[in-house]
Amino acid sequence: MREAPEKRIEQSAIKVWRLHGLIYLCFFIVVTGIIAYFTYAHNWSKWILISSSIVTIIIAILAIAIPAFRWRRWRYQLFEQEIYIQHGMLIIERTLVPMVRVQHVDTKQGPILKKFRLASLEISTAATTHQIPALSEEEAEQLRDQISILARVEQDDV
Structure with a gap:
């Protein structure tokens, strides 16, 4: 594992x-x-x-x-080929999102997140949307741009 x-x-x-x-x-x-x-x-x-x-x-x-x-359970990691997300309390969910499946990436920020200078990152594929909540605004924007570039590169390679 x-x-x-x-x-x-x-x-x-x-x-x-x-x-x-x-x-x-x-x-x-x-x-x-x-x-x-x-x-x-x-x-x-x-x-x-x-x-x-x-x-x-x-x-x-x-x-x-x-x-x-x-x-404590929320973790994520960005690789060139995939995004690895882990969360859950009793049942730990581990998700790999292949870059070739990423259609678009958004940052989302409501009034409470804005007060704490946080944003959520939404990664959309054809089948579903994955979210990484409560990133710093800078980290969310940087990840959004980085995923967008990696997804575009993956699409060009196919």
């Missing part, structure tokens, strides 16, 4: 993923608050409120704990 790819995504990805998790958590807190109101105002069963509260607490724990584990 191949060795794991060498390059890691930026460590600030942990903060970005936690922030995304906390945004989703706000939705569950609001829903739990509405359920609490109806439980006391309209005599709903307290089990509904307890269940909702447990789900909200679990999501809060996951929003804080999961990003660090997720970051």
Whole structure:
């Protein structure tokens, strides 16, 4: 079996993923608050409120704990012939994207990534799109340009 790819995504990805998790958590807190109101105002069963509260607490724990584990598994490496991507927590997914299959490469940056000066790299083939999240802006642009050149060279050789 191949060795794991060498390059890691930026460590600030942990903060970005936690922030995304906390945004989703706000939705569950609001829903739990509405359920609490109806439980006391309209005599709903307290089990509904307890269940909702447990789900909200679990999501809060996951929003804080999961990003660090997720970051540890995210790796990538660029070779002349392929792009090697590894990610996953329980199930480790290792993907090789041949340069000859690359159709186009994009960088993507939403407001949260922009705040942390990060960008995601999307590599599109005819069948699917692969993503390397949370790279520094410079690294994402450099990889995008490098993959574009390597993919063009591979296409010319065929």
